[in-house]
Structures are given as C-alpha cells and as structure tokens.
Amino acid sequence: MSQYTNYIGKPTNRVDGPAKVTGAAKYAAEFNVPNLAYGVVVSSPIAKGKIIKVYSKPVLKIPGVLAVFSHENVPNLAWFDRNYKDDVAPGGSPFRPLHDNEVKFSQQPIALVVADTFEVARYAASILEIEYEEEDHETDIELKRTEGFMPGRGKSGWMPPPPPRGKPDKEWKKAAHRIEHEYIHGAQHHNPMEMFATTTEYHPDGSITAYDKTQGVYNAQQYISKIFGLSKKQARVVTEYMGGGFGSGLRPQYQLFMSVMAALELKRSVRVTLTRQQMFSFGHRPYTLQYVKLGTNPDGTLAALQHHALHETSRFEEYTENVVNWSGMLYQCDNVKLGYQLAELDVYTPLDMRAPGAATGSIALEIAMDEMAFEAGLDPVDFRIRNYAETDQNMKKPFSSKRLRDCYHQGAAKFGWEKRNPRPRSMRDGNMLVGWGMAGGVWDATQKKSAAKATLTADGRLEVSSATSDIGTGTYTIMTQIAAQYLGLPIEAVTFKLGDTDLPEAPLEGGSWTAASVGTAVKNVCEEMGKKLLKQAQKMKGSPLKKAKFDDVEFVNGQIRLRLDPDQAVVIRDVLQASGKEKLEAETSATPNMLKQMQHSMHSHNAVFAEVKVDEDLGTVHVTRVVNAVAAGRILNLKTARSQVLGSIVWGISMALMEETIMDHKFGRYMNHNYAEYHIPVNADVRDLQVLFVEEEDEVVNPLGVKGIGEIGLLGVAAAIANAVFHATGKRVRTLPVMIDKLL
Missing domain, CATH: 3.30.365.10 (Aldehyde oxidase/xanthine dehydrogenase, molybdopterin binding domain)
Incomplete structure (x- = not known):
C-alpha cells in the first residue's frame, strides 16, 4: 500500500x-479594503413600542460622521419584499431592519451610524438620541400555559408530529409502572467566538463583494440580491473562514443588510461589526416546556409514551422545531401520543442551534427514561435495550443502518458501567458523592x-x-x-x-x-x-x-x-x-438517490456515559468522566471527527450545568448578554472525555456512506449528566441547568 x-x-x-x-486566515472583519468606512448599530432599549423621532442632526455635525441610517431615510434606499424569505426562514413575515418605526423586541437594530473611523462611529452611536413610545410587552412563556396555541407549522423541512398510535391514555393507566413529569430548559444563545461582521467592498462599477460571516454564501447572496435589486454578478459573497457558528450563521443577520445598504448609498466600502451584547439580539435556542408520561409493562417494556412540548416564537415568524418526534422512533412502543405547540412572545425569532429540537427533546425523554428505569427497578442500559426499536415506527420504515445497541455495549464497557451500584448516594470519593448516568441520542442523516x-x-x-x-x-x-x-x-x-x-x-x-x-x-x-x-x-x-x-x-x-x-x-x-x-x-x-433513500429511515445514533462528583456540603457538581460512543457511518477523519464530538461533549456539560440566558421580563431583555455572565465551560470544567466510533456501514445514505457527527455528539450528554447527578445525590433535577440551589 x-x-x-x-x-x-x-x-x-x-x-x-x-x-x-x-494569522493568515482572514475573517469577515479582517479584510482591509480601500476607502473603508465603519458602521455601528444602535439597538433599542425597549422591548415593544414605536420610535417617535431619531435626532440625527447633532450626530451628523460630528467631524468624520458620514451618515445616520434609520427608518426615517432607509425605505427609499432599499427595496423590501415582505414575502421574501431566505433559505431557512420560518413561516410568517421576516424581520426587516430599519423598515418602519415599530419596535418588536429588545435590542432591535434601529439605526446605523457610519463614520470614517470606528472610534468616531462608536462615539456618535453612543450619543444618538431617540424618542420612543413604549407599549406593554410579553416575554414570559410561563404566562402562556393556560392559552390554546396554534400547532407547530411552517418551517421548510420540519415534520409535524405523527398522529397518535395505539391507545396511549388507556395503556398508561393500566401500566405496571408510571411516571409523568415536566421538564424545562431556558433560552440559550449560540455565542461563537467570532462576532458577526460584514465588510462590504464597493467597486467603481457599482458591484459589491461582501465578506460576511455566514454558513451559506449563496443564501446570503440571494438575500441581498433580492433586497437591493442586484444581479448575482453584482453581489459576490465570500466567507473563507468562520470562527464558529453552531447554526447562528444559517440566516443572513442584520449586519449584512446594513453594511451592504450603507456601501451602496455612500458608494464606498463599509464594515459593520456587532458587539458581544448585540450577538444576543438575533436567534437563540427557544425556552421550552416539556411534559412526558411513560408507562411500562411488568417485563419492563414500554406500555405507553406521551411527549408534549411548548416553546416560544416571535410575533412575526412561526419558528418550529422537531422536538417530540424523536420520542416516537428511538424506542419501541405501540401506544404513543406526541404534541407540539408554540407561544408568541415579544422576542426575536428563535434560530436553529446545534441539533435543533433533538437537543431539547432528548433531554426530557432521556431523563424520563432514567426515571422510568429507576421506578421499574431496572438498569438504565438494560431498560433501553429491552425497548430497542428495530424499525422507525413513526415512518413505518426500516433503518438504513443502526448500531445503537453496539453503542450501548461498547460505551458501557469502556466506562466500566458494570461496577455501578444502582442505589442513589451509594458511591463516594471522600466527601464527594459519585454518580454515574447515561443517555442516548438520534439525529437525521441527510444528503x-x-x-x-x-x-x-x-x-x-x-x-x-x-x-x-x-x-x-x-x-x-x-x-x-x-x-x-x-x-x-x-x-x-x-x-x-x-x-x-x-x-x-x-x-x-x-x-x-x-x-x-x-x-x-x-x-x-x-x-x-x-x-x-x-x-x-x-x-x-x-x-x-x-x-x-x-x-x-x-x-x-x-x-x-x-x-x-x-x-x-x-x-x-x-x-x-x-x-x-x-x-x-x-x-x-x-x-440524493431519493428512490432508494425514501424507502428507509436514515439516522446516526449515540450512547453517552457520564460520571459526576458532587460536593455534599456545597452542592457543586464536577463532570469528571464522559464516554461518548457514536455510530455515524463511515468516519472520514478520525482526528477532526473526534474533535467534533469532544466539542459537543463540552457543550453538553454547558447545557447541563451552566448555560442559560436570563430574561428580565420587566424590561423584556436578556440581562446576561456577555461572556462574563453567560456561563460556559472553561478548561477546569473539562476533565476526562473519551470518544468511541462504532463501526457502521451504510450503503443507502450516500455513496460515501457517511453520516454527520457534529450534532449527534451533543445528544444525550446533558441528560446523562443530569441522570448522574440524581444517582449521586438522590435529587432529581428536571429544570436545566443544574445549579447549586437546586441541590442544596
């Protein structure tokens, strides 16, 4: 060879x-093009209302300030189509920055100040006075519990929950063991290291090159071409490197619109970079309430399963996620009812965030499965294997390949699961309570x-x-x-x-x-x-x-x-x-070979095993070991694939123990919109992480036989940690993240 x-x-x-x-790699805000001006976005301090007046004249008198763009002068410059959507826009009318005087959410971009230097633009933006008429806003999903909601719909590629099968209510009441609980996780924001920016280079012939932070240059090109009436030759978009995205770059963000708009109007190059605080003003993993009911037969097989979810969306778009469907396919159960609803709030539309829907739904399902195993007196791994699904009952199709059983076995062997004492609070290391938990996951394999x-x-x-x-x-x-x-x-x-x-x-x-x-x-x-x-x-x-x-x-x-x-x-x-x-x-x-693929259900799978140590006196939780066994078809590069899953495990630790965006409903604003207070893991939080790739061949998914790994690696991690916390402490936490106050 x-x-x-x-x-x-x-x-x-x-x-x-x-x-x-x-440093040779250039990111969106690092292209130093000729005759460059700088734009700084002004954000709304209110969550809902109207702009009465933008007092731009004093700002325009500042030396170096070139323009102040707002709804008062932009409609004549840019052409909008209310029905136009980018490739991933949900149903409804997309937000159109600077289009009118209506304020729809806190931190909404309401003006752009452009100057010869960044420092002047930032100063001028800080003193721009704007008069508002404030209106009552609603940002608390908890207040929506008693209302009737529209069923989830709209988003391209999103599948509504399948109709109920069997007799889930009747069989649950007859079940030998039963549980029903609510599970909650708050909003989360993507927070990639590189902030969103666009450097729009203006060419003498009126064409532009937009160096943009995006996960889809063609999507961004389509967006600006449509809005500004440019041909595709006149609107080139370039993104050679991107400092993290996690889904935040799937939609064109508003700095792209503003940079292009200013460049075309001023006929010179313009860069617009968002601040870390403004990174919290577009898209997030939605705050979600979930309700799960499980019942088992005397032999430990599932008799009934019900999973319902309610999550937020904006007033102007109907963002939906595939939250509950996974519960009808991951385990064998003949009596299933799944439900999904939306709550309209005065927030910006949520946005796909790594493993959208599945990351949310799997937390509730996998904690509930752990609770059910404990109630039935079964080992969590054994309980899952007893309920192993050989076919996709939602789709009534065979899997193109599925090695989840091997993930359970190989992950458990690597972790040393056989040494686990099943009784909560039975394992210790000095003054630390030791807990072992596990969970699984499933994600689409798509071409x-x-x-x-x-x-x-x-x-x-x-x-x-x-x-x-x-x-x-x-x-x-x-x-x-x-x-x-x-x-x-x-x-x-x-x-x-x-x-x-x-x-x-x-x-x-x-x-x-x-x-x-x-x-x-x-x-x-x-x-x-x-x-x-x-x-x-x-x-x-x-x-x-x-x-x-x-x-x-x-x-x-x-x-x-x-x-x-x-x-x-x-x-x-x-x-x-x-x-x-x-x-x-x-x-x-x-x-894709649709004829072949439509006959199968195509997914990647994983099983996660986690060890935590909890200080009995202080309630602090440390994740000391994680083993993530992944079956994702052919692995193209063991090194980069392992890195992908390692990153996903770290994020799972973050979801379980730290990550939460806090809304002050009085102001309708996210309050911890910075790296200091939006907590994510640091080196000291990350200990022994191990990744196993279970060999899997799949001739259906695509000619290469590969399945994605970035998202499957996240699934199951947060739930496994939450389950390990229960095993360590005997306290079941169903509202993530697991904080000290929930354990003391």
Missing part, C-alpha cells in the same frame, strides 16, 4: 491549521444537492472547489482527503477552495449534512476528472491503458494503473504534459 493511497478514515491534520495559527469543480494542472496539482463553508469543523480537510484519495494524489498536491459565490453552489453548512453532500460532489467530480485523464492517457504513445475501461483502472500513488495488473501504469503528471494541455477541468453535481 502506498503512503498516500488511503486518506479517508485517517487522523489527518487540518490543512487550514497553519493559516489559522499564523443535499451539491456541486463541485476540479482543475488539474500540468505540474500534477489538483484544485477542487465548492461554495460550502467551514465553520471550524474541518470541511477544508475532509474534502482534501476525499479528492486526494479518489484521484490517487498526495494530499500536499490537493487544494480545496470554499466559501465564495463564484464557486459551484453548495447547501448551507448545517444539519450535519455537509460531509455527505459536498463530499459526494467532490467524489463525483474527481471521478469525472479521472475519466478525462484516462482518455488522455489512452492517447499517449505506447499507452498500457489503451483498451482499458474506467472500471478497469485505479488511481493510486500518483498513477493510473490497471486493477488486475498494477505494473501497467501511467504517471498522472505525465498525462497532461504529453497531451500539451496546461490543465484539465471538470464540474459536476451530486443529488
């Missing part, structure tokens, strides 16, 4: 690593249509490109690996380009579908390039491949060679030099 034949599956270092650690282009030059270098994104997950690296393997080139000879609307179209980077979607397109375009190379090789004098068909050859070690006679080979670099061509190009796309 050659030294660079098999790249797929190997723990390959990030190809973009050197650029990031040396989207994608395109890619490949260019091979005479010096043997390959460039592959697609307009996907890399939000830090390793897209640059895994696409380089795929291309290197399928054309048999050394990885050093391959370059992958992304994040530019001048490149072939790719879907948003979200939903854990990028590897499957763009990876398949890269595979296809490299095979197309291989066919072109073979044709050229067959024209070479004395070619040993003259009569070979494409299936007869393989691309290995920089050569095209016969599979059955590897000594009969042609060096790839020699092919182009012999042809006299400077380069070969290929471009193609990849679409």
